[in-house]
Amino acid sequence: MRLAELQTPCALIERSVLERNVATMARRMAELGVSLRPHVKTHKCAEIARRQGGFQGDAGGITVSTLAEARFFAGHGFRDITWALPLDPERLAAVAELQRGLEGLHLLLDDPAVLAAVEAFGSAHGVRFSVFLEVDCGYHRSGVDPGLGEAFELARRLAESPVVEFRGLLTHAGHAYRCQGAAELEAVAEEERSVTAGFAAELRAQGVPVPVVSVGSTPTMSRVRDLSGVDEVRPGNYVFYDLHQEAIGSCRRRDIALSVLATVVGCYPQSGRLVLNAGALALSKDRGAEHVEGFRGYGALLTADGSRVLDHLRLTGLSQEHGHVQSFPPERAAELPVGSRVRILPNHSCLTAALHEDYVVVDGDEVIETWRPVRGW
Amino acid sequence: MRLAELQTPCALIERSVLERNVATMARRMAELGVSLRPHVKTHKCAEIARRQGGFQGDAGGITVSTLAEARFFAGHGFRDITWALPLDPERLAAVAELQRGLEGLHLLLDDPAVLAAVEAFGSAHGVRFSVFLEVDCGYHRSGVDPGLGEAFELARRLAESPVVEFRGLLTHAGHAYRCQGAAELEAVAEEERSVTAGFAAELRAQGVPVPVVSVGSTPTMSRVRDLSGVDEVRPGNYVFYDLHQEAIGSCRRRDIALSVLATVVGCYPQSGRLVLNAGALALSKDRGAEHVEGFRGYGALLTADGSRVLDHLRLTGLSQEHGHVQSFPPERAAELPVGSRVRILPNHSCLTAALHEDYVVVDGDEVIETWRPVRGW
Numbered sequence: 001m002r003l004a005e006l007q008t009p010c011a012l013i014e015r016s017v018l019e020r021n022v023a024t025m026a027r028r029m030a031e032l033g034v035s036l037r038p039h040v041k042t043h044k045c046a047e048i049a050r051r052q053g054g055f056q057g058d059a060g061g062i063t064v065s066t067l068a069e070a071r072f073f074a075g076h077g078f079r080d081i082t083w084a085l086p087l088d089p090e091r092l093a094a095v096a097e098l099q100r101g102l103e104g105l106h107l108l109l110d111d112p113a114v115l116a117a118v119e120a121f122g123s124a125h126g127v128r129f130s131v132f133l134e135v136d137c138g139y140h141r142s143g144v145d146p147g148l149g150e151a152f153e154l155a156r157r158l159a160e161s162p163v164v165e166f167r168g169l170l171t172h173a174g175h176a177y178r179c180q181g182a183a184e185l186e187a188v189a190e191e192e193r194s195v196t197a198g199f200a201a202e203l204r205a206q207g208v209p210v211p212v213v214s215v216g217s218t219p220t221m222s223r224v225r226d227l228s229g230v231d232e233v234r235p236g237n238y239v240f241y242d243l244h245q246e247a248i249g250s251c252r253r254r255d256i257a258l259s260v261l262a263t264v265v266g267c268y269p270q271s272g273r274l275v276l277n278a279g280a281l282a283l284s285k286d287r288g289a290e291h292v293e294g295f296r297g298y299g300a301l302l303t304a305d306g307s308r309v310l311d312h313l314r315l316t317g318l319s320q321e322h323g324h325v326q327s328f329p330p331e332r333a334a335e336l337p338v339g340s341r342v343r344i345l346p347n348h349s350c351l352t353a354a355l356h357e358d359y360v361v362v363d364g365d366e367v368i369e370t371w372r373p374v375r376g377w
Numbered sequence: 378m379r380l381a382e383l384q385t386p387c388a389l390i391e392r393s394v395l396e397r398n399v400a401t402m403a404r405r406m407a408e409l410g411v412s413l414r415p416h417v418k419t420h421k422c423a424e425i426a427r428r429q430g431g432f433q434g435d436a437g438g439i440t441v442s443t444l445a446e447a448r449f450f451a452g453h454g455f456r457d458i459t460w461a462l463p464l465d466p467e468r469l470a471a472v473a474e475l476q477r478g479l480e481g482l483h484l485l486l487d488d489p490a491v492l493a494a495v496e497a498f499g500s501a502h503g504v505r506f507s508v509f510l511e512v513d514c515g516y517h518r519s520g521v522d523p524g525l526g527e528a529f530e531l532a533r534r535l536a537e538s539p540v541v542e543f544r545g546l547l548t549h550a551g552h553a554y555r556c557q558g559a560a561e562l563e564a565v566a567e568e569e570r571s572v573t574a575g576f577a578a579e580l581r582a583q584g585v586p587v588p589v590v591s592v593g594s595t596p597t598m599s600r601v602r603d604l605s606g607v608d609e610v611r612p613g614n615y616v617f618y619d620l621h622q623e624a625i626g627s628c629r630r631r632d633i634a635l636s637v638l639a640t641v642v643g644c645y646p647q648s649g650r651l652v653l654n655a656g657a658l659a660l661s662k663d664r665g666a667e668h669v670e671g672f673r674g675y676g677a678l679l680t681a682d683g684s685r686v687l688d689h690l691r692l693t694g695l696s697q698e699h700g701h702v703q704s705f706p707p708e709r710a711a712e713l714p715v716g717s718r719v720r721i722l723p724n725h726s727c728l729t730a731a732l733h734e735d736y737v738v739v740d741g742d743e744v745i746e747t748w749r750p751v752r753g754w
Contacts, residue, residue, distance in 0.1 A: 008465070009754060041697055065698045085698055086642040088385070088654055089716055111644065111715050141701060142643040142652050174696065265463040266519040267488065275519050277465055281731050282754075285662045319551065320418055320727055321442045321462055324518060338488050339466055350697055354658055357753050376734050377386060377659075 001367040003304065008263040008341065009278040011356035013371075014306065015363045017257035018239055022051050025221065025238050032227040037082060037214070039236025041065035042350045044373035045359065046076035048239055053078075061104070063234045067094055072374035074102055082106040082214070084170070084234065086134060086142050089117035096127045106167050110134040110144045112154055115161065122163025132170040132214065133158055137195040138188070139174035146199035152206070159208045168212030168231070169203075171196045176219035180292050181249045189220035197229025222250040240349035243300055247289035253300075253309075258349045258359075261304065262323060264340040272330025274313070276323035278344060281355055285318055288347030301325065304341035305365065315344065378744040380681065385640040385718065386655040388733035390748075391683065392740045394634035395616055399428050402598065402615050409604040414459060414591070416613025418442035419727045421750035422736065423453035425616055430455075438481070440611045444471055449751035451479055459483040459591070461547070461611065463511060463519050466494035473504045483544050487511040487521045489531055492538065499540025509547040509591065510535055514572040515565070516551040523576035529583070536585045545589030545608070546580075548573045553596035557669050558626045566597035574606025599627040617726035620677055624666035630677075630686075635726040635736075638681065639700060641717040649707025651690070653700035655721060658732055662695055665724030678702065681718035682742065692721065 003012075029036045038052040040062050053060025061080035064070045070081050080103045083095075087107045099105035107129055109115055118129055133155050136143035144151035158166040173192035179185050192215045200210040216224075216233030222245070227233070240258035241251040260282050266275030289295045298318050301310040312332050317324035323344070327333040336342065346352035353359065354375065361368045380389075406413045415429040417439050430437025438457035441447045447458050457480045460472075464484045476482035484506055486492055495506055510532050513520035521528035535543040550569035556562050569592045577587040593601075593610030595618070604610070617635035618628040637659050643652030666672045675695050678687040689709050694701035700721070704710040713719065723729035730736065731752065738745045 007467075007754065085654065086652060086715070088640045088642050090640065091384075114715050117716070140648065140650070141696065141699060142645075263465045263467065265465050268519075271517065273517070275463060277462060277754075280661070280663070280728055284657070285664070285728065286657070287662070319518065320731075322518060338463070338491050339494070351657055351662070354697075377384065377654075 003261070003362060003365050003367065006261060006360060006367065008261050009282040010261050011353060011359050012259045012261050012343070013240070013359050013361045014257050015361050015368055017255060018048070019051065021238050021241065021255055021257060025235060026052070029221070029233055032224065034227050034230050035061070035232040037061040037063050037232045037234050039063040039065070039084065039234045040069060040073065042236040042239055043353055043359070044069055044072070044375065045371045046073065047371045049073060049078065052239065061232070063236065066377045067091060067098070068374055068376045070098060070105065074098060079103040082132070082234070084108060084172070086110060087114055087118070089114055089121070092118065092121040095129065096125060104130055106130045106132055108132050108134045108170060110142055110154070112157065115154065115157060115164070119161055119163050128163050128165055130165045130167045131158055132167045135169050135171040135196050135199060137171040137173055137192045137215070139172060141172070141174055143171060146195060151199070152203065155203050156208050166209070166211070168210045168214060169196050169200050170214040173215070173217050173220050176217050177244065177248065178291055179219060179248050182223050185219050185223040185249055186225060189224035190226065192216070192220055193224070193227060193230055200229065218245060219248055219250045237350055240353065242349035243345055243347050244288040247292040247295050256345050258346060258353060259302070259306065260299070260344045260346065260352065262342055262344055264336045264338055264342065267333055267337050269331050269334035272327040272333050274325035274327065274333050274336055276325060276342065277321065278323045279321040280318040281320055283318060283323070283344065283346055284348060284351035284355060286348035286351050298323070299344040299346055302343040302345065304343055306343050310342065380638070380739060380742050380744065383638060383737060383744065385638050386659040387638050388730060388736050389636050389638050389720065390617070390736050390738045391634050392738050392745055394632060395425070396428065398615050398618065398632055398634060402612060403429070406598070406610055409601065411604050411607050412438070412609040414438040414440050414609045414611050416440040416442070416461065416611045417446060417450065419613040419616055420730055420736070421446055421449070421752065422748045423450065424748045426450060426455065429616065438609070440613070443754045444468060444475070445751055445753045447475060447482065451475060456480040459509070459611070461485060461549070463487060464491055464495070466491055466498070469495065469498045472506065473502060481507055483507045483509055485509050485511045485547060487519055487531070489534065492531065492534060492541070496538055496540050505540050505542055507542045507544045508535055509544045512546050512548040512573050512576060514548040514550055514569045514592070516549060518549070518551055520548060523572060528576070529580065532580050533585050543586070543588070545587045545591065546573050546577050547591040550592070550594050550597050553594050554621065554625065555668055556596060556625050559600050562596050562600040562626055563602060566601035567603065569593070569597055570601070570604060570607055577606065595622060596625055596627045614727060617730065619726035620722055620724045621665040624669040624672050633722050633726070635723060635730060636679070636683065637676070637721040637723065637729065639719055639721055641713045641715055641719065644710055644714050646708050646711035649704040649710050651702035651704065651710050651713055653702060653719065654698065655700045656698040657695040658697055660695060660700070660721065660723055661725060661728035661732060663725035663728050675700070676721040676723055679720040679722065681720055683720050687719065
């Protein structure tokens with residue numbers, strides 16, 4: 001099957017770009033001496049997760065964002081899973097059931113009340129849980145502040161709890177998404193490393209064992225130079241990258257593996273407008289790296305074969321199923337009459353991918369296969 | 378089953394509010410003497426579309442945004458469907474196949490080249506298509522400018538085409554979403570009516586028959602006072618409404634029927650932050666009515682039972698699966714420890730609904746049933 005035979009809108013994965021991204025990250029992390037436990041929330045599909053693990057020579061640990069992902073990947077043979085969302089204690093029964101068939105299902109918490117709930121459940125049901133302490137390394141979304149005594153105390157309680165296997169420290173440097181350029185990304189990567197590894201060293205010095213130090217987002221892991229004191233990293237977006245990652249300096253334009261193929265369904269050269277049949281439900285309304293000067297719109301347009309950037313076109317708005325395009329100069333809109341096709345690079349590939357029932361894997365003009373992700377919670 | 382037994386995040390529909398919204402719009406449109414052909418893209422589920430039609434005493438015509446919706450609703454017994462997206466001629470074979478089992482499948486075009494493609498396909502395959510001419514009444518997204526001679530010419534060509542049943546004129550006043558207050562909405566409603574009905578009158582005066590004049594979005598139809606010269610209207614969002622509609626004056630807060638039930642998974646009273654387990658994939662990143670002063674954030678928080686607005690909390694950011702909440706004053710974050718539940722009213726209910734595999738229909742504390750929408754293209 002050829003690209004031109006696909007129905008639009010649809011999500012395309014350029015296989016060669018995906019495989020290069022996967023190989024590059026695996027090689028860099030191996031060189032830096034850490035395990036790669038990729039976050040599969042970006043794609044939520046088994047075919048990509050297997051490739052991510054394969055380069056390390058094992059079926060590999062993964063990171064997930066939902067219990068639905070955990071169940072799906074467990075069903076596809078993944079046996080060592082970290083659920084990287086602060087634990088909702090109401091899900092403990094579901095966690096206990098799922099972990100029975102796994103080597104490991106690791107949880108996150110940052111609150112003594114949640115530990116108390118874990119201990120109450122574990123004692124009542126005779127179950128042990130593997131638990132990370134989540135650390136705030138500067139993003140200020142979740143996690144304990146390692147500078148506070150209560151963080152130390154919670155780590156000690158985890159390490160001493162009879163129903164918990166204390167897995168170690170885990171952090172996410174989400175503030176890297178607000179960076180611009182390699183130098184800033186390297187600085188956040190170093191903050192992420194030093195805060196978390198430093199806290200682990202303090203804990204160990206006080207007799208609290210810390211088995212695993214887990215860090216790493218795509219922006220920081222794409223630029224990091226030193227991972228001393230780190231055991232594993234959890235980037236996810238790097239399989240696809242996107243315009244946000246390009247804008248902040250994580251990748252080059254040609255590293256973006258995910259795109260949306262769309263058809264022109266309205267052409268108005270007098271006002272320089274085009275309408276595409278890809279709107280908010282094909283792309284998501286993520287506005288990307290708005291803090292970066294010159295970043296604007298809901299995606300970048302390429303020719304359908306992906307070979308050429310259509311710099312004179314801007315994706316200025318999204319209705320539910322319409323993409324609104326403005327041409328500069330206006331008359332060049334006539335170059336793409338109704339029926340023409342374009343490829344759209346997304347601002348945020350994780351959100352775009354999650355809107356599609358299937359991913360169409362292509363190699364240039366050739367359609368290779370279709371992969372189906374999981375959804376929901 | 379009770380509300381408290383639901384797994385979070387999930388999409389809730391308050392049945393009584395939905396039914397009131399459906400009944401109110403049906404009554405108003407009946408009073409104004411027009412047919413209601415609701416746009417089902419908001420919910421994409423048969424149970425709601427049946428209620429929308431039921432109040433008119435027939436199974437009713439509907440409007441859809443995708444061919445996947447058209448197929449789904451045809452499979453659920455809907456026999457008269459308008460596909461309200463400018464036609465992609467590549468879908469004509471699929472349209473021809475689907476319309477065989479229907480009373481009507483009405484298409485949109487605004488481009489002579491598309492008409493030529495329709496005629497070529499129709500002649501080659503011996504098929505007739507029912508086609509609206511899309512009119513731009515001021516939104517400037519798609520449609521012909523009725524002030525131009527070429528619009529008149531295209532209408533005449535449609536009316537005279539041997540393979541087209543000219544259905545009439547159709548418009549969408551999307552610029553109503555940029556309004557603020559009843560007076561502005563009424564003005565756009567009148568513009569939508571007068572531009573489209575006026576063009577129909579001109580065409581008829583010149584001997585071009587115009588069977589149907591079709592207008593109407595939720596903002597305009599929630600405030601319109603006169604629909605002279607209009608035959609049918611196509612609002613969709615009104616079944617759920619949302620914060621955007623409230624902000625521009627289409628509805629009251631208590632008319633919002635769709636919400637997302639979420640659980641607090643992080644509580645940080647020192648900095649006044651909460652983290653919810655509902656992020657961009659449960660809510661969408663639509664920023665709503667940003668042009669309205671004071672409108673901000675990604676949703677409004679209520680108590681889990683929906684009875685009380687939590688005005689001191691703002692949903693300031695969304696990660697993929699995390700909702701970031703800020704409390705004013707900070708210490709009030711402590712009122713919602715981990716495990717607490719909240720209800721989130723969405724900025725844009727169409728996009729929020731499309732992210733959920735099922736809708737949970739509730740009546741106060743009671744869970745009534747689950748409805749499953751269609752997705753994709």
